[in-house]
Amino acid sequence: MCTAPAPLFHQIWSRDQWQDLPVYRSHLTPLMFLERSLHVFPDKLAVVDGERRFTYGQFGARIYRLASALRGRGIQEGDRVAILCRNSMEVLEAHFAIPQIGAVMVPINVRLTSEEIRYILDHSGARALLIEASLASLLDPIRHQLPELELVVRIDLWERHREPKPATDALPDVPSYEEFLLEGRPEPFA
Template structure:
């Protein structure tokens, strides 16, 4: 006999519950505003349709290389479209995004790659001197994917096995990753600065980033279609979750 009339048959189930995750925001914005501009990078404009497709391609290509739930994908990238795509494509697989501070020295980057057990590293050739030195210090080298940002005019070299755009070309634009099974799954791994000794790993989960994303929208009164000028590095606390909050509002 149930304790009261509401204690029977009203628990969570597939019909009335889904885990909280910020990964639902991009497919929604792409479905409602496919032709709206999502990203402006130099003279290039990327629509929400393309943003969603590129993020799916990234997830698909990584999945084909055996990346899945619980695997760490590290990035050493500036604020470029690939960094945004990684915030959506990497955790769609259940993998964990580790955005590394581009201003760190080689020893610290090597420590983070090793401590976080990175299986993949996406890196901009702008940082190749430091990243090359960091990779040389590792006992196990991750799969290295080079990003050749057209806006970078300085020196740099490719260090990896494949270039980012070539990787995306191998992925499927309509890729459907398995749904996130638990909102307490990790979505991102960040590392502290300003502490003694080595940086400390901080794990974000899907629920926490969803709450932070919605909190940003409410506290900053972000309107639909807002234009956000990136000054905060996306490697800093995942850009305070703005990669998800601006996307949720179909902003730029």
């Protein structure tokens, strides 16, 4: 004789019972969540990228160095900072460092052609580009067509900056991410 498996919960709650429970809402932004984690778990493992491992403390220090380097090179609140890199620790750092100074991140798909990259850089108004060294050949043929692009930084070089946390944090109402969707020509997605 076969019996049905026991339910996972001793009591199945009705929808009405769930609705009566108090709701905890947190107004943590990703930057606030990171800041909290840096203080609560500074020695806990935060990121693994291949053989590289970083605690929250180390990860935060790297983010603050990048944010400070961008601020030191003139990137200000509301400026667009594009990033052309494969998924890596450095991309994750940029996802926090760029909004940390109030700038807007413009991620660019590494599979695009030089012309598509030029279009996104031009139409996004990007003042800076963080680029993986192995992808620099995509920028070479179009660089002269991008007068608004004032700063190009190879990701393997940004660790040289040693400044502490930037002086200002992003304001909650400042957009931190601008995405372009491809349907023919890339257009900003709002």
